[in-house]
Amino acid sequence: MLQATRQSGITETTYREAVREAIRDALKRDDRVFLMGEDVGRYGGCYAVSKGLLAEFGSERIRDTPLSESGFTGAGIGAAMGGMRPIVEVMTVNFSLLALDQILNSAATIRHMSGNQFGVPLVIRMATGAGRQLAAQHSHSLEGWYAHIPGIRVLAPATVEDARGMLWTALQDPDPVLIFENVMLYNMTGTLVADAGPVDIAKAAVRRTGSDISLITYGGSLWKTLEAATQLAAENINAEVIDLRSLRPLDDATIMASVNKTRRAVIVDEGWRSGSLAAEIGMRIVEQAFWEMDAPVGRVCGEEVPIPYPSHLERAAIPNAAKIVAAAKAALGRD
Amino acid sequence: MSGTTDKPRLSRVHMLDLLRQMIRIRLFEDKCAELYTQEKIRGFLHLYDGEEAVAAGVISLLEKQDRVVATYREHGHALVRGVVMKSVMAEMYGKREGCSGGRGGSMHLFDNTTNFYGGNAIVGGGLPMAVGLALADRMRGEKHVTACFFGEGAVAEGEFHESLNLAALWGLPVLFVCENNLYAMGTALAISQSETDIHAKAACYKITSEAVDGMDIVAVEGAARRALHAIRETGKPYFLECRTYRFRAHSMFDAQLYRDKTEVEVWRKKGPIERLRTWLEANHMIHPEELERINAEIAAEIAEAVAFAEAGSWEPVEDLTRFVYAEAAS
Incomplete structure (x- = not known):
């Protein structure tokens, strides 16, 4: 699958649209996948990533949450353990600190603490980085902190191709994967081949x-x-x-x-x-x-x-x- | 709400079974305390002494496919749920034969064969997970219930409120069971909560709730039966506050400076095992030799569990970094 032959038909797209297409593709491919987070549905996503998905997939699978980062991240962990493949969107890395206990003390530890009986196949996406004059509480780059934690995988797609391709591969991982999307990249344009799809997530x-x-x-x-x-x-x-x-x-x-x-x-x-x-x-x-x-x-x-x-x-x-x-x-x- | 299934079952066989479940937890933990002083069990050891009616009254009503999320004071929950005693004891020792392969210890008992989701040692940390498990069941069209246990200390955590809200908002089949033993470690409920009537807090999330005497297993079981019946009928969450008491220290490191010894003695007299036993005796539903037989059978099971743990093996140090990520199928 990862080595799918790339057909011609190159399109120009934005990083934002590439992430959206990745989510749409995952929702279509696997009934167990759903997106959950603050303002992902009716608002269309803080960075407009999920715009239009609510109309296409409904409110069960494009699930607006209250401002309860720990609660819905933990619910994502439980849902993953219960057989679903959730994509949790934490609006930005800044707010992920309110979910850090769930990420570190539950998602990253359960496989180990349970002696390999339970895994947490969960994907958590969040925006990261400075550059929009959002000041000290909205401009953190904490992906390096998360990369400190054994038990999770941490990805940072920098290109349109990776924004499109990393999500599905991450969803196949039996363990939690955090995907950091830099806020300055959402408007960036790049080219994708028509059948762009999953990419390897192991190599630099x-x-x-x-x-x-x-x-x-x-x-x-x-x-x-x-x-x-x-x-x-x-x-x-x-x-x-x-x-x-x-x-x-x-x-x-x-x-x-x-x-x-x-x-x-x-x-x-x-x-x-x-x-x-x-x-x-x-x-x-x-x-x-x-x-x-x-x-x-x-x-x-x-x-x-x-x-x-x-x-x-x-x-x-x-x-x-x-x-x-x-x-x-x-x-x-x-x- | 009260169908025929909600009526308390007072048959002799059933009552003896409840008594047996509670004694089994008590004696198992008495042995754990002893093994702790012998340094066979290390780390934190949180005993359930006094609270047995809650786990025994609730968990024995669950179906096989239901799910259980517990706390770091979870030996009783694991035993009632059917996690094999010898594998629990081996886990206490940290042996490879333990129910979590030895990696978890007392606070992290897990068992996928009985849908026992741990042993969470972060106060309040299990509640969002329970919400998620119930969400998965709802989205998959499964009719299971997730029973989530936590102490009254967890009520002060944000995750408690976030989780109750989510469960009610999304209509999820979670049985929230608050084991109110009056102390969060050494902090009394009255000095940590503006509203000490905990079950009332569920009302602001529109969750049906009730408070029950957690020292009376008949009352606990009756309430749990009502709760489970309601959840299975409506698919919505239900909240039980079980008012109970911890006879022993919070953990083995606790000098109990925060409460009076006489207070503990007063509560001990109200203990759930004592209470059911004297009731059964007063109603001529148990013979002394039956009680002896129950005690002897449990003692034998515990002796077997200790022997199993003693004979268990230490995981080789070469395996240290396993179970951090899934291992590729070979």
């Missing part, structure tokens, strides 16, 4: 091949990193760009293959620097490729500040192409 992807430095990133930062790579090319620096795609488990093999080739690495991660996913990746490079490296591993992360409201300060608080270019040049000794 090399989005740009290069030989001088590995830029390792995921999600919304991918596009800033690719922009930085274009700028670096103008200065004869040939950067390789890795899109992690899966934040847990991490695809060490793809990362190490790249840094073994380029011998230099910068990690780009919108999460706060201290204790970040970038720190984990950097340490893995130290553990597995230290003797191959020609320079210290660099990082471009979120600044250690709650995200401020004013646009210029918000932009300064998160990764951008200029910071990535500067970090790459520093790693190459080209200041």
Whole structure:
């Protein structure tokens, strides 16, 4: 299925529409699938992802919930254990903190605590990231926190193809999968082949091949990193760009293959620097490729500040192409 | 609401069975306390001493396909539900032969053959799961009931209110059973709740509710019978508050500074086993030798369970990281 032959007939679509098509496809394929969350039905989804699905599938399967993140996430866990395949939409990662107990103490632990008797085949989707001037409580990037937790899988689709393809594969997983959709990507356009479908969720992807430095990133930062790579090319620096795609488990093999080739690495991660996913990746490079490296591993992360409201300060608080270019040049000794 | 099935069953055989269920829990846990002092059982051990009428009165009425969600004080619920005693004891030891493979311990008893969904040690954490299990049954057209047990401490958690609302809003077949033993660890109900009549809280979610003397198993069973009948008729949730008392400490680490010893003694006299036994004796429904036989049979079962746990095996350390994710079928 994953290796389905791709027919011609390329269409342009947005990331939002790709996610919607993925949900629609899942609802059609499997009667056990239903979508549940705040404003997913009548409102059409906070980010308009589920617009139109209520009319098509009805209120049982496009289920509006009260503002009870812990309650409906836990209900998703129970429904998954009871034989359904729920997609729980938590409006944003910021509100997922109200469901963190259910995610960490139940979804991630039940298989283990029960000695492998019960699993939780649940998919939880949520929006993440800064960039819309929504200030300190609505701009978090906490996917790195979730990637800390054994028992769950964490995905970050950065492309239209992954937005379309990761959901179905995630729904086939016998364990909980969290999918983080960066808010700045919903309006992004991209192309999909007519029969676009499920994609692999285990491997990182090399989005740009290069030989001088590995830029390792995921999600919304991918596009800033690719922009930085274009700028670096103008200065004869040939950067390789890795899109992690899966934040847990991490695809060490793809990362190490790249840094073994380029011998230099910068990690780009919108999460706060201290204790970040970038720190984990950097340490893995130290553990597995230290003797191959020609320079210290660099990082471009979120600044250690709650995200401020004013646009210029918000932009300064998160990764951008200029910071990535500067970090790459520093790693190459080209200041 | 009261059909013929709601009438209490006072037959001698049935009453003896209820008594037996409660004694079985009590003696099993007495043995667990003893094994704890011998350091055979470690970690937290929360005993149900005094509350046996709730699990025995409710769970014995459930159908095989119904589901049970319990708390970290769940040994009694597991035993009444039919989780095999020796596998429960092996779990207490942390042995591989335990009902959760040894990975869970006292607080995390699980058993998929009896639809026993644990052993949740986060207060209130099981309620949303029960809602979800009932939602799955509703969406799949199954007529099962999910019985969800929790203490009165959980009533202060947001998940309690979220779950009652969801169950009522969506019309889900959940039997909420609040085991009100008056103390959330050491915090008395009166100093933690503005409204101490817990069953009244269900009314604001439009859930039918009743409070029952949780020390009287006949009353508990009668209420549970009414509740289950209503749920199976309507598909809607029902709320039972069972007013009970915990005779022992919250866990084995609790010095019980928060309550008077005389208070415990007063409640002990109202204990559910004592109460049913004296009633049966007063009505000449039990002979002393029958009680001896019940005790002896249970003692033998417990001895067998202990021997099974003792003889059980430790999971090899090489297996440490198993059961975090599903293993690919080989």
